Amino acid sequence: MGIIIKPPKLQVGDTIGIITPSFPAPVQFEGRYQRGVEQLKRMGFKVKEGTCTYKTEGYRSSSIRDRADELNAFLHDPEVKAIISTIGGTNSNSVLPYIDYEQLRRHPKIIMGYSDVTAILMACYAKTDVVTFYGPAIVPSFGEYGGMFETGEQYVKDILCLERTAPFQLHIPDEWTEEMLDWSTQQRIKTFQPNEGWISLKDGKAKGTLIGGNLNTMSGFFKSDYYPDLKGAILFLEDSFKTMAEEERSLSMLKLAGVFDEISGLIIGKHEHFQDQSAPFSFNDLLLEIIGEKDFPILTNVDIGHTFPSHVFPIGIQVELDTTNGIIQLFRRWGIGMKEHLTIFDENHRKIGEKERNQVHVDGDWHETFHCWFWKEDLIYLQRRSMDKQDFPGKYDITAAGHLATDETIANGVREIEEELGLSLTFEQLTFMGIFEDVIELDEFLDREFAHTYGYVYQDETLRFDDQEVMDVVAVQRNELMSITAGRMCTIEGRSLMTNHLVQVTQADLVPHRQTYWQNVFESLTRMDASNR
Structure with missing residues (x-):
């Protein structure tokens, strides 16, 4: 897996393209479909209907090529910022060989759906590393009688519009429903019931990449080139109207393929109208029987999938699963990549405007950053940047x-x-060191920062590295780091926190901060030393 590619967030005024990659729901349930379109417009978005919207061939909207062309047209349409499916169905996997993955990789955009659209979401992530979104569809969710449920609408805004800033814990709704009402004759809002919460089947804590979707759909492309690598993943599964026998078959498919040997955690969504077939055991009993002695955390009864309200799960981002406390925490702001805007300043730290991040480094604009140095007694801690980083891969840098x-x-x-680093600290636990000018100048790259710099006295807490960001953290002697940055030493020795082995660090191994920056850091740490005595 390469570096995660993050599509731009959805903003009011953006255009959403609507696809029908399987079941012809807009034809079968036109009134509900139209309510869904109006719901999107009330939320401030424009809508473009796909070419298959009003087509029907019985069980599917149109031919395989037509459905693929509908999706590809929106991938190539610069006006369309997000693509949302009308509903699921049975045959979205048919279009996988014909999707223009290279176009999505070059021009990432939001793709959201659920159920059978699992095939498209997981394939797009597997082929491109672009984050996709398992969440509400137009007809069943946005087109709900009386309007989309308020909690579900907020979950969409939290994720697609980035109304919440990661890291944050997912909310457990107070109530939920799986009530089935005939969409053609429905004349009342569904009845909700109290939510008993998310249930730990195996206590523990794990961090990994969030990947998953509808379990039944996975059988249509499982272990193909369109199925993501699950090594170390937090896998989420949900299903609808399945029997105990069908679930045993599907879960055993995962076991036989070695999935439960690879993943680091498992999330099970609420199963809409599960049929236990009078079995003398529960679904959770069956799950444990199949998994066996594997020791990873399992959280069940989670609000994702076919019940309401349902969360939006970004496929491809880092999460932490804490089943002991019933917590799912999103770590990374998925939309930070493509259109992140920074405030720019003049050389006197006076604000002069805003600009896209990539352009800031091309133009050499002054901007603000956050730096935190871990230290303890005579030690200071260097982060070794991931080899996947665009700038200074494998170099040693700020903690x-x-x-x-x-x-x-x-x-x-x-x-x-x-x-x-996977370490949760409050801002109040940090000590202010100063606002330091930090300038790095290379060919076609000029980074000029007003670095808001803080220190933290490291207490040997366990660190969990995001391997897309960090390879290691190495403890070195402060006086030796001071000497090597000043050119008085060529090589220093440190100890890896990951392996506990000694490693050698040369001046060429360091990110090339200017000497004035290093002096400010060391002088501030000396003052902090004195005040702590």
């Missing part, structure tokens, strides 16, 4: 750092520590 986007405060910078 944790990141840009401050236009919509973020300095306190929001603490998220970098959790995203990169």
Whole structure:
């Protein structure tokens, strides 16, 4: 798996393209479909209907090629910022060989659906590393009688519109429903029941890439080139109207393929109208019987899939699953990549405007960042950047750092520590060191930062690295790091926190911060030393 590619967030005024890759729901349930379109418009979006919207061939909207062409047209349409399916069905897997994956990789955009659309979502992620979204569809969710359920609408805004900033814990709704009412004759809002919460089947905590979808659909492309690598993943599964016998077959398929040997955690969504066939055991009993002695955390009864309200799960982002406390935490702001805007300043730190991040580095604009140095007694901790990083791969750098986007405060910078190192700290636990000018100048790259710099006295907490960001953290002697950055030493020795082995660090191994930056850091740490005595 390569570097995660993050599509731009959805904003009011953006255009959403609607696809019908399987069942012809807009024809079968036209009134409900139209309500779904109006719901999107009330939320502030424009709508483009796909070429298969009003087509029907019985069980499917149109031919395989037509359905693929509908999706590809929206991938190539610069006006369309998101693509949402009308409903699921049975045959979305048919279009997988004909999707223009290279276009999606070059021009990422949101693709959302659920149920049978699992095939498209997982294939697009597997082929491109672009984050896709398992969430509500137009007819069943946005077209709900009386309007989309408020909680479900907010879940969409939280994720697609980034109304919540990661890291954050997913909300457990107070109530839920699986009530089935005839869509053709429905004249009342569905009845809700109290939510008993998310249930730990196996206690524990794990971090990994969130991947998954509808279990029944997976059988149509499982272990093909369109199925993602699940090594270390947090796998989520949900299903609808299946029997105990069918679930035993599907779960055993995963076991036989070695899935339960690969994943680091499992999330099971609420099963809409599950049929236990009078079995003398529960679904959870069956799951444990099939999984056997595997020791990874399992959380069940989660609100994802066919019941209401349903969360939106971004496929491809880092999450932490804490089943002991019933928590799913999203770590990474999936939309930070493509259109992240930074506030730019003049050389006196006066705000002069905003600009896209990539252009800021081309133009050499001053902007703000968050730096945090871990230290303890005579030690200071260097992060070794992932080899997947675009800038300075494999180099040693600040313990944790990141840009401050236009919509973020300095306190929001603490998220970098959790995203990169898996350590949850509050802003109040950090000590202010200063605002330091940090300039790095290379060919076609000029990074000029006003770095809001903080220190943290490391207490040997366990760190969990995001391998897309960090390879290792190495403890070195502060006085030796001071000497090598000043050119008085060529090589220093440190100890890897990952392997506990000694490693050698040369000046060429360091990200090339200017000497003035290093001096500010060391002088500030010396002052902090004195104040702690």
